[in-house]
Amino acid sequence: xxxxxxxxxxxxxxxxxxxxxxxxxxxxxxxxxxxxxxxxxxxxxxxxxxxxxxxxxxxxxxxxxxxxxxxxxxxxxxxxxxxxxxxxxxxxxxxxxxxxxxxxxxxxxxxxxxxxxxxxxxxxxxxxxxxxxxxxxxxxxxxxxxxxxxxxxxxxxxxxxxxxxxxxxxxxxxxxxxxxxxxxxxxxxxxxxxxxxxxxxxxxxxxxxxxxxxxxxxxxxxxxxxxxxxxxxxxxxxxxxxxxxxxxxxxxxxxxxxxxxxxxxxxxxxxxxxxxxxxxxxxxxxxxxxxxxxxxxxxxxxx
Amino acid sequence: xxxxxxxxxxxxxxxxxxxxxxxxxxxxxxxxxxxxxxxxxxxxxxxxxxxxxxxxxxxxxxxxxxxxxxxxxxxxxxxxxxxxxxxxxxxxxxxxxxxxxxxxxxxxxxxxxxxxxxxxxxxxxxxxxxxxxxxxxxxxxxxxxxxxxxxxxxxxxxxxxxxxxxxxxxxxxxxxxxxxxxxxxxxxxxxxxxxxxxxxxxxxxxxxxxxxxxxxxxxxxxxxxxxxxxxxxxxxxxxxxxxxxxxxxxxxxxxxxxxxxxxxxxxxxxxxxxxxxxxx
Numbered sequence: 001x002x003x004x005x006x007x008x009x010x011x012x013x014x015x016x017x018x019x020x021x022x023x024x025x026x027x028x029x030x031x032x033x034x035x036x037x038x039x040x041x042x043x044x045x046x047x048x049x050x051x052x053x054x055x056x057x058x059x060x061x062x063x064x065x066x067x068x069x070x071x072x073x074x075x076x077x078x079x080x081x082x083x084x085x086x087x088x089x090x091x092x093x094x095x096x097x098x099x100x101x102x103x104x105x106x107x108x109x110x111x112x113x114x115x116x117x118x119x120x121x122x123x124x125x126x127x128x129x130x131x132x133x134x135x136x137x138x139x140x141x142x143x144x145x146x147x148x149x150x151x152x153x154x155x156x157x158x159x160x161x162x163x164x165x166x167x168x169x170x171x172x173x174x175x176x177x178x179x180x181x182x183x184x185x186x187x188x189x190x191x192x193x194x195x196x197x198x199x200x201x202x203x204x205x206x207x208x209x210x211x212x213x214x215x216x217x218x219x220x221x222x223x224x225x226x227x228x229x230x231x232x233x234x235x236x237x238x239x240x241x242x243x244x245x246x247x248x249x250x251x252x253x254x255x256x257x258x259x260x261x262x263x264x265x266x267x268x269x270x271x272x273x274x275x276x277x278x279x280x281x282x283x284x285x286x287x288x289x290x291x292x293x294x295x296x297x298x299x300x301x302x303x
Numbered sequence: 304x305x306x307x308x309x310x311x312x313x314x315x316x317x318x319x320x321x322x323x324x325x326x327x328x329x330x331x332x333x334x335x336x337x338x339x340x341x342x343x344x345x346x347x348x349x350x351x352x353x354x355x356x357x358x359x360x361x362x363x364x365x366x367x368x369x370x371x372x373x374x375x376x377x378x379x380x381x382x383x384x385x386x387x388x389x390x391x392x393x394x395x396x397x398x399x400x401x402x403x404x405x406x407x408x409x410x411x412x413x414x415x416x417x418x419x420x421x422x423x424x425x426x427x428x429x430x431x432x433x434x435x436x437x438x439x440x441x442x443x444x445x446x447x448x449x450x451x452x453x454x455x456x457x458x459x460x461x462x463x464x465x466x467x468x469x470x471x472x473x474x475x476x477x478x479x480x481x482x483x484x485x486x487x488x489x490x491x492x493x494x495x496x497x498x499x500x501x502x503x504x505x506x507x508x509x510x511x512x513x514x515x516x517x518x519x520x521x522x523x524x525x526x527x528x529x530x531x532x533x534x535x536x537x538x539x540x541x542x543x544x545x546x547x548x549x550x551x552x553x554x555x556x557x558x559x560x561x562x563x564x565x566x567x568x569x570x571x572x573x574x575x576x577x578x579x580x581x582x583x
Contacts, residue, residue, distance in 0.1 A: 004478055008406035014491055015404055022397035022462070026415055029459045033434035037426070040433055092326045108327070110567075115334045117516045118563050121537045122556040125544050126337035129344075129553075136340060184334065242423025244523050249544065259425040259523075266429050266527070276433070279426045286421055 040276035051272055059277035068261065068278070072285075075257040078172070079240035082179040086187040086236050087229070089180070094191035098198075109192065116185035124249055127181050131168040138165045170252040178246040183239065187232045194228015195221070227300060234293045238286055258282055338560060345553035362554040372555055375539035381447050382525075382535065383518040386457035390514040391507060393458065394465025398506075399499075401466070402473045417467070419460045428527035431456045435528065442530045449533050456528045457518045464517060465510035472506030512570045516563065 008015040041060070043053040062068070097108045115123060131137045142163040149160040168174060198221065206216040222229070244259035251257075258278065265275030345363070349356035366372055397416055401409070419427065435452050443449065476499070484494045522537040529538060536559065543552050 005405040006403055008404045011404070015400075015406065018396050019400045019404070019406070022393045022400065022416070022466075023412065025393055025459070025462070026412075029455055030419055031415065033430040034422070034426075036433050036437055037430045089330060092323055093330050096323045096327045110571075111331055112334070114564070114567065115338065117567060118338065118560055119520050119537060119556070121520075121522050121540050121544070122341075122559060123338065125540070125552065125556065126341040128544075130337045130340055181333070181337075184330070238421060239423070242425055244425045245541075249541075259423065262425050262429065266432060272433065275429060279429050282423055283426055286423065290421060 037276045038280055040273050041280050043273040043276075045271060045273060048270070059274045060281075062274060063277055063281055071256060071261055072258055072281070075241055075259075076285075078176060078179070078257060079237055079243070082176055082183060082240045083187075083233055083236045085176070085180050086184050087191075087233065090184060090187040090191055090232070094188050094195050097188075097192050098195040109189075112185050112188045120182060120245060123182060124178060124246055127178055128169060128250060131174065131177075133165040133167075133169075135168070137168055141166060169250060170255075172251070172255045174250040174252075175247045175255045175257070178250040179240050179243055182243075182246060183236045186239070187236045190228050190232040190235055191225070194225040194231070197228075198224050227297060230293055230296060234289060238289060241285065241289075242282060341553055342557045342560060345550060345557040347550065350550065362550040363558075365549075366551045366554040366558070369551060371534065372536075372539055372543075372551070375534045375536045376555070376558075378450060378533065379519055379536035382450050382454050382457055383515050385447075385450075385454050386461050386518040387511050387514045389454075389458045390461035390465045391511055393462040394510055394514075395469050395503065395507060397462065397466040398469035398473055402470055416463050419463050420467070424460075424521070424523040427456070427460060428524045431524065432527040443532065449530075452530075453525050453528045453533065453535065456524050457521060460521075460524065461514040461517050464513050465507075468510040468513060469503055469506040472503055472509075476502050508570060508573055512566065515566065519559075519563075 008019075039053050040051065042055050042057070043051045044056055044058060046052050093112070097105055097112075100108055129135055142165070145160060145163040153159050202220055202224070203216055206220045207213070211219070241257075242259050243257060244263060247255055247257045248260055248263075251260075259282070262275050262278050262282070265271045265278060269275075344355075346358050346360070347355055348359035348361070401413055401416075406412075431452070440452050444451070480498055480502075481494055484498050489497070520537070522541060525535045525538055526541070529535065536555075540552055540555065543549065
């Protein structure tokens, strides 16, 4: 593989023609803007619209206040929970797709992917209309309640009180459900990719030799699909941690995540340096997650 | 189904197990029910969303008559078009560069190209807010130039995805084909146009589809990059959802969902469902 790579010096003109445009774009419109944010995080407001980059660490010091640390930890906990739920829901789905007849497989995959291609905002909004006080989720719960009440009168007990709509929106539950809804396809696709590559005769051998379905899953499938599971976890965890829209629309005042706090620093609070510092702390957190993942991968390769 | 089965389920036929089928069905229901309900109720003749009062198209008329909504949709489609075009060129070039050459700092360049995929949208959004304010990017230009800042931002987060998809396609390229072409006297450009480009085509189509939907989808980055006078569809829908939920939003959303499905269908027709499914 490496031998077939051309050295850029032997092909200077084609290399320049191919490389200059993407590298230029990346530096000017990505590296430079990120560097400016990084510099801003060491700055301070001197007037309503004036920011001086003074090299102060004040913004980072402020970020260690318990208020911000707790929001950070909460965002981590919420995204970890969302990832876990996605894994539990997604794993059997990925298994089912892997072992489906060949003709069916692409269509099932498409079925999982189509919502993922639909606008995030529209999906969130659609879920919200379903979960509102007059939405179908509440109506279904209401009729279950009514049924239970009817059963109670049937056996001669007092009927239940009239159904009061459950508050399904604007709380932490809504944020977790919304994030699961949005991120589920992210999890299923890498899981499927990993399971598809798995040597199926190993599973067969394990079952033939008398292992139960559960211990086959536990001792054959899970370890072999490990890298795929890790990839799925990362691909779900990282965007969930930085989610802005779902907690903003579906969450209440106590279900803010770190992205919402960053947004507020830039819009309402108008404290750009502090927002820049929080934003870079979030990026560092992502780097740590990615680093842990690649460390695990290289360890798995060696072991 | 399970009751009618005549032969036992083989150990590996997980898809035939009833609980597995129910699990998949429930997941698909979870994924699609909100969207389907939204689409059905965009035809509902009632201001309140949940009770069916009869079929109507009036909310589509209202949505089409809503100038700012139509303008927002036009803006979004224009941005998505240009973002796709530029991302395709940049992404394909980046993919070829990484696939073909050995050069100093390659690891750094490779890492930097995948960074926009990892960096959270909110961080990119604030980066463009600061960046365009700092360099005093002209505002209030004539359409479509007033969309340039948003388009630049979109290109930046779209082209790494294109590069990724195209590069994985390039991995299956047989370099002997290229050498044969050159032996037979084809120039560098001819080899690229007639040998490499046709091989890249499925990757380019998939990359274009991905870039288009990513751009059309984006709310957060646009929210920070756009000035008060340039609004895109997601930003408009956001403010409508936020401040006045009307069935108009349902109608407009349905239009966009149908657009997505149509685009996917076109891509499927060109590539086959299998190739699309394999890309991601």
